[in-house]
Amino acid sequence: MNQKGGVGKTTTTVNLGAALAEAERRVxxxxxxxxxxxxxxxxxxxxxxxxxxxxxxDPDCTAAECLITARPHLSVIPAEVDLAAAEIELAGRPDRQEILKxxxxxxxxxxxxxxxxxxxSLGLLTLNALSMAGEVFVPMQAHFLALQGVGRLLETVRLVCxxxxPSLRVTGIILCMHEGQTTLAREVVxxxxxxxxxxRDQDLPWGGCRVLKPAIRRNVKLAEAPSFGQTIFDYARWCAGANDYRTLAESLLDVPVAPPAQSVEAKPLDIVTVVDAVEVQRCPH
Ligand SMILES: Nc1ncnc2c1ncn2[C@@H]1O[C@H](COP(=O)(O)OP(=O)(O)OP(=O)(O)O)[C@@H](O)[C@H]1O
Ligand SMILES: [Mg+2]
Structure with a gap:
């Protein structure tokens, strides 16, 4: 989560999730x-x-009915724009914060x-996510004012906690679109x-929070992949963006999730094969 827009939340959720699924974790x-x-x-x-x-x-709708198998080991509960109405429709319900959980x-x-x-935003939808989560990851860009709003974010986590x-913890900052060679980025980090x-180690939900490694470098392939409806592993599995998300997944799992990175030139057939193999199917549930 991060109530700041365009910091890399969706890109990270998709591609970190896809990297964990490539490691055969059920995601x-x-x-x-x-x-x-x-x-x-x-x-x-x-x-x-x-x-x-x-x-x-809908009280009768179950999570299993919503599941779509998008890739091997990767399921999705999708959204449409009508989700915007949910905040208003749920406003009067006493359990509104815990429905997703x-x-x-x-x-x-x-x-x-x-x-x-x-x-x-830090509205009802985010509160539903915080109520069911064990950990919060905060994608961020190392820009001027990167920490602006983080106080409110942490306060929201504390309220839910x-x-x-009570077991909710802010575990990691994920630096996205990172340009580590600039002085500004280094100072902000x-x-x-x-x-x-x-x-550090204070009795706060963010007392154990660390800046996770590696930072996700700015890589245009990560911006191109969504327009093809593809994860970075479908689109360019050995580009810098794919390597960064793969390494981040490895650091979370503490094991290698794939063979060492190879150049795009060395793997053209794999890319074609993966793209061809992708089929979006409804889960049999
Ligand atoms: N590492 C990266 N390199 C290049 N472009 C990136 C990178 N990460 C994200 N982008 C691009 O930056 C834009 C914003 O990213 P993204 O949509 O993931 O942010 P977000 O925090 O989910 O935004 P929102 O707050 O609107 O939900 C997108 O166009 C995305 O493709
Ligand atoms: Mg997003």
């Missing part, structure tokens, strides 16, 4: 943003079945990782690290 991605960018990024036609809007607003409960053991792509989800160093 579920939940698109909780009315912009439905995650759904579009994966080339999914959400109109064909129930979406996260139905899950949140309750609805997803039967599927908890089906997956090794569940990644929720939050909208750029103090009420419905030092600021971010110092900010979290000051509270």
């Amino acid at each position: 579920c991605l939940i698109d909780l943003d009315p912009q439905a960018h995650l759904t579009l990024h994966l080339g999914i036609d959400a109109a064909a079945g129930p979406t996260v809007y139905d899950l949140l607003t 309750r609805k997803f409960e039967p599927l908890r053991d089906v997956f090794d990782f569940v990644l929720v792509d939050c909208p750029p 103090d009420s419905v989800n 030092a600021d971010i690290e110092e900010f979290f160093e000051q509270v």
